Amino acid sequence: MTENPLPENLPLPATGSAAPSARWRMAGRIVLGLVLLAACLNFFLSPAEWREPANSYAVAGGQTFAGAFDAAAREKYELQRIGGTQAVLTVELHEWLLSLWHGRRLSYTLVVSSLLLAWLCFHVAGLVETDHDNPG
Numbered sequence: 283m284t285e286n287p288l289p290e291n292l293p294l295p296a297t298g299s300a301a302p303s304a305r306w307r308m309a310g311r312i313v314l315g316l317v318l319l320a321a322c323l324n325f326f327l328s329p330a331e332w333r334e335p336a337n338s339y340a341v342a343g344g345q346t347f348a349g350a351f352d353a354a355a356r357e358k359y360e361l362q363r364i365g366g367t368q369a370v371l372t373v374e375l376h377e378w379l380l381s382l383w384h385g386r387r388l389s390y391t392l393v394v395s396s397l398l399l400a401w402l403c404f405h406v407a408g409l410v411e412t413d414h415d416n417p418g
Contacts, residue, residue, distance in 0.1 A: 301410075307403070310400040310404045313403060317392055325386055328388070329386075
């Protein structure tokens with residue numbers, strides 16, 4: 283009979299690393315930290331003001347004029363004639379949602395989304411902890 287080279291009183295490695303609630307809390311902290319860091323970097327590295335597209339400028343008599351000209355108003359009017367007010371509101375909502383993903387507005391979007399996601403992780407951690415404490 284061969285002898286076991288290891289002593290009998292050695293602690294066994296843990297099979298489960300951490301409680302599920304601790305993992306959810308850690309995920310919330312990681313999300314909050316990384317996304318807030320990304321938001322700060324984006325805020326300080328993006329331009330302060332949004333540049334208008336080139337088609338919002340007009341050249342007349344050798345001079346450049348900036349501003350909203352009749353093209354946008356005419357396009358909105360035609361859209362309302364063809365698709366109704368609902369189509370105009372849908373296009374405006376779409377344009378607003380697209381504006382959230384550029385420049386400093388992206389930073390604000392990242393902050394709000396990270397806060398919501400971190401809150402969700404902490405909330406799930408509380409639910410898991412409550413379910414773990416009261417099984418059945």
